[in-house]
Structures are given as C-alpha cells and as structure tokens.
Amino acid sequence: xxxxxxxxxxxxxxxxxxxxxxxxxxxxxxxxxxxxxxxxxxxxxxxxxxxxxxxxxxxxxxxxxxxxxxxxxxxxxxxxxxxxxxxxxxxxxxxxxxxxxxxxxxxxxxxxxxxxxxxxxxxxxxxxxxxxxxxxxxxxxxxxxxxxxxxxxxxxxxxxxxxxxxxxxxxxxxxxxxxxxxxxxxxxxxxxxxxxxxxxxxxxxxxxxxxxx
Amino acid sequence: xxxxxxxxxxxxxxxxxxxxxxxxxxxxxxxxxxxxxxxxxxxxxxxxxxxxxxxxxxxxxxxxxxxxxxxxxxxxxxxxxxxxxxxxxxxxxxxxxxxxxxxxxxxxxxxxxxxxxxxxxxxxxxxxxxxxxxxxxxxxxxxxxxxxxxxxxxxxxxxxxxxxxxxxxxxxxxxxxxxxxxxxxxxxxxxxxxxxxxxx
Numbered sequence: 530x531x532x533x534x535x536x537x538x539x540x541x542x543x544x545x546x547x548x549x550x551x552x553x554x555x556x557x558x559x560x561x562x563x564x565x566x567x568x569x570x571x572x573x574x575x576x577x578x579x580x581x582x583x584x585x586x587x588x589x590x591x592x593x594x595x596x597x598x599x600x601x602x603x604x605x606x607x608x609x610x611x612x613x614x615x616x617x618x619x620x621x622x623x624x625x626x627x628x629x630x631x632x633x634x635x636x637x638x639x640x641x642x643x644x645x646x647x648x649x650x651x652x653x654x655x656x657x658x659x660x661x662x663x664x665x666x667x668x669x670x671x672x673x674x675x676x677x678x679x680x681x682x683x684x685x686x687x688x689x690x691x692x693x694x695x696x697x698x699x700x701x702x703x704x705x706x707x708x709x710x711x712x713x714x715x716x717x718x719x720x721x722x723x724x725x726x727x728x729x730x731x732x733x734x735x736x737x738x739x740x741x742x
Numbered sequence: 743x744x745x746x747x748x749x750x751x752x753x754x755x756x757x758x759x760x761x762x763x764x765x766x767x768x769x770x771x772x773x774x775x776x777x778x779x780x781x782x783x784x785x786x787x788x789x790x791x792x793x794x795x796x797x798x799x800x801x802x803x804x805x806x807x808x809x810x811x812x813x814x815x816x817x818x819x820x821x822x823x824x825x826x827x828x829x830x831x832x833x834x835x836x837x838x839x840x841x842x843x844x845x846x847x848x849x850x851x852x853x854x855x856x857x858x859x860x861x862x863x864x865x866x867x868x869x870x871x872x873x874x875x876x877x878x879x880x881x882x883x884x885x886x887x888x889x890x891x892x893x894x895x896x897x898x899x900x901x902x903x904x905x906x907x908x909x910x911x912x913x914x915x916x917x918x919x920x921x922x923x924x925x926x927x928x929x930x931x932x933x934x935x936x937x938x939x940x941x942x
Binding site: 668669670671707708709710730734737741 | 870871872877878880883891893905906907
C-alpha cells in the first residue's frame, strides 16, 4: 500500500521541478507531502487558506489550524511541518512565477493526491498575484525613504551681515538605515540656487523612471 | 578521572543529607532548571521558609549541586568516577544514587548548555539579495551596469544580530561562488576525510 504515492518519487528523484526553481525538490518537502496527504482534502483547502493569510501578513489562527489537523491526530511537530511545507510551496511557486497547471502536475508527481492538489492549486491561483505583490514589497531595499517634510524660511539678517534677505529650504528626510533597522532622520538646509539644481536633477531622474514603467 | 571537591564546596553540599532524600531530589531538579533557565531567588526563600533553614544555606546547597553537575558534565566523568567522587562527601547510599541519576539523565543537556558559553565569531544567519541594473547616474546617462546587492545577517553570540550590506558585480560574484565551492570540495579530500574519521 503506497497511499497513492508513486514508488519512484520515494527515492531521491534527481528530477528538476519548476516550482523549486528548476532544482531538485528538497527532501523535507517530499517527506512532508506525505504528511499532508493524511488530512482530508476539504481540511487541506482550509489549511491552505490559513497559510496564505499568514504569508499575506494577515496573521495565522493557530487554534483553527490545530482544529483542522486534530482528526488526523497531528502532533505539534506535524502541524508546524505542514504549515512550513505549504508556505514553501506557495512562496517558491510564486517566486518562480509557476502557473497553476504546472504546479498541479509537479505536486502530483511528488505524490500529493489529486483532490489535495486541486484544492491547493485553486487557492494558489486565487492569491497568486497578491502573493507576488507581497513578495515584491518584502524584497531587499536599502535605506527606504519613509517621509519628507519641508519648510521655506526667509533669512532677514545674521551676526555676519545685517541684511541677508535670502530664502532657504529646510528639508527633513526620514529613511530606514541601510544597515540598522531603525529610522534615521536627516535634516538639511538648502539655499535657493542649490535647491533649484537639486530639483532639476531629480526631475530628470523622475522622467527616466517614468520612461521605464 | 576523579572530581576533587574544595572544602567550601563540600561544606555547601553538606546541607543535602540534612533534608529528606525526596527533598534533595527536588533540589536536584531545581538545580537543573536553574542551569537551563537561570536562577530565581524566590525559590530559595520559599524553600528556606518551608524547611526552616537559613536562605543562605539553601542557596549554597543548590549552587553546590549546580557546580557539581557542571564540573562533572564538563569533564564528562564516567559513572564509576562520579560515584567515587561523591563518596568523599559521606552521604547515604540513597542520596548518592539520586545524585548519580541526576547526573546521568542531564549530562548531555548540561554539556550542550556549556557549549554555548565560549565566545563565537559572528556566524551566518541569513542572506537577502537583489539584482539591479544601473541605467543612469547624475554624471553619466545611458549606462548598463548590473550589480548584486546583498544584505548579510550575522548572529553574534547571545541572540544579537549584526547586518552587513555588500555590493558586487556579477564577475566577482561568480569568483566568490567558485571559491566557496572549492572550500566545500576540500571537505571531501582524503586528508580531510582521514581527520574526520579519527575524531569520534
């Protein structure tokens, strides 16, 4: 009795899978796919929904997950493993932009039963672009600009010169530090001429960015 | 190899035969908990009140137990040596057995805790990367320069993390990969294999 898992897939496959980025499927994924097969396909679809909520940043309800896996008598290790393998499958498939039919055929090759695969791929298809957007958002960005505030001052006089009569811009930039995770604040004051140069250059950069979109 | 206990240590442990063996076993369990999670002075006070002993005596007793366990685990002394070392204290046979069982059960756990103590150089934790193409800069337009930016997360001991950001061009990255693969392959040479075989 092999529970619908083709015997070939139980050995180290050496086959390439698109959802693994054209690499071998990791051994642990193979092992946990057989754990997934133990819950019913209806519960599987609900579990997929929970895992996707977690990946999209909406939080996972562990109590619900525990209830879904209670019938199959999953221990805490099994529950964590199922969530991990589903997270891996969804993220990896979205990362490599795999369409849902290829994913379905590859998962069935690895021994996930047809009903379970169909549930998983339907969930994947529904949330495919939302997941890719989330992954794009969390991609490495250094020193992300968080906010800009400005004010224009007019200097009337100073200790050096009685009548200065010049406008200046004060710019406050708040960005995430490249190496630290905290927000760093930079305040600069810019004279009118320098500010004009800055603005022109930035507008040229903006034109270039728009041309690329 | 025998454990040589200092006079002060023997004095501290002398508290144990004054209580029931069951209570001593409980202190043993507390000592192991403290080794895993850190000490908690409230437990000393509670125990001292219940047993009618000064707090200091209870504290020294537990600390003496903790030290006995860490020294034994550190030197990985055998069952026989542990029993002989403890014999010096002149405890009852029952108490000696309790201590022996405590040591045997928790030896490997204590050793793994002790292995966390020495300073570690920063260790690899995580790597994020991105592939960019530089198209233009303020000084030069119409460029095509690919570069890979990597954010390396390192863990220095004690749960602290440090971050390093590096940038490289694809050629250097390829060189980096080749060098690292050569390092990995050196594990498979006969010389490395012979050494690994001889380390138990």
